[in-house]
C-alpha cells in the first residue's frame with residue numbers, strides 16, 4: 001500500500017459538561033473538526049500550528065489513543081476506527097508514539113533495560129531472553145546509546161539522551177509508523193538537530209513512516225516531505241515541504257512563515273512581517289465562516305465571515321482560503337503589515 005495512513009473527515013469533539021455530576025453537556029470543544037490527509041509509506045508528514053490548534057489531539061486520534069468522534073483512520077488498508085479493542089492492542093506494535101518530554105513519559109523507577117523489556121513482554125516479542133537481549137542491543141545501537149545505559153535510570157541521562165531512550169522504547173517493537181509529538185521542543189537548540197538527524201537516519205535505514213508534530217516550523221522543515229498547517233481543528237494548507245516554505249499560500253501560513261527568522265544574519269531580511277491580531281479563538285466557540293477571519297490580514301467583507309472555505313488543490317498545494325489566488329498574485333493586499 002503506497003499510502004500507509006489515510007485520514008478522512010476526522011473529528012474529535014470533547015463534550016463540555018456542567019452540573020454536580022458533570023452530566024449536563026453544554027457544548028463541545030471541536031479539537032479536530034474534519035481533517036483529511038494521507039501519509040505515504042516511508043515518508044514524513046509534518047504537522048504545524050499554534051498550541052491549542054488540535055495537532056496533538058489529531059496525532060493521538062490517529063493512533064486511537066483518543067477515540068475519534070467522527071470520520072475514519074485507515075492504517076495499511078485497515079480501518080482502525082471500527083476495530084475491536086483487543087485487535088487494536090495487537091496493532092499498537094505497528095504504530096508508536098514519541099513524546100515531547102521523555103522525563104514525564106518514562107517511569108523514573110525503571111532502568112533502561114526494564115523500560116525496553118516491558119514493551120517486548122507486553123507485545124510478546126522475542127522467543128527467549130537471549131533474543132530479547134539481542135533486539136534490545138540492536139535498538140540501543142540504532143539510537144546511539146551505549147550498552148552501559150541499560151542499568152541506568154532516566155534521571156541519570158541528559159535531555160537529548162532521554163529522548164533517545166524514548167525513541168528506543170518505540171523502536172524496540174519494530175513499528176512502521178511513529179507519531180512524534182514535539183519530539184525536540186524540550187531540548188537545547190544544539191541537541192535538537194542531533195535528534196532530528198537521528199529520526200531521519202532511522203527512517204532511511206528502517207523505512208519508517210512519521211507524523212512529526214511541532215509548533216516550530218523550522219523543526220519540521222528539513223525532515224518533512226509534506227507539511228500540513230492546522231488552525232482551530234482544521235487543516236488550512238498542505239503542500240510539499242519545499243513548496244510550503246518557498247511559497248506559502250494561506251494567510252495563516254504566510255503569517256507563521258514571516259515570523260521565522262532568516263538563518264543567515266548577513267542576509268537582509270526583506271520579507272514583510274505579518275502580525276496577527278488577537279489570540280487564538282476558543283475551539284469551543286470558533287468564528288463563523290473562515291475560522292481565521294477574526295485574525296486574517298486579508299479578510300474580505302461578508303464572504304470570509306459567512307462561508308467556510310474548503311481545502312482545494314492549487315498547484316501542488318491544498319489551501320482553504322476563498323482568495324488564495326488573488327492574494328498570491330498581489331491583487332489583494334493585507335490590511336495590517338508591520339515593517
Ligand code: SF4
Pocket residue numbers: 250251252290291292293294296297298299300304309320321322323324
Ligand atoms: Fe483570510 Fe478570507 Fe482567506 Fe479566510 S478565506 S484566510 S479570512 S482571506
Ligand code: MG
Pocket residue numbers: 044200203223224
Ligand atoms: Mg526523511
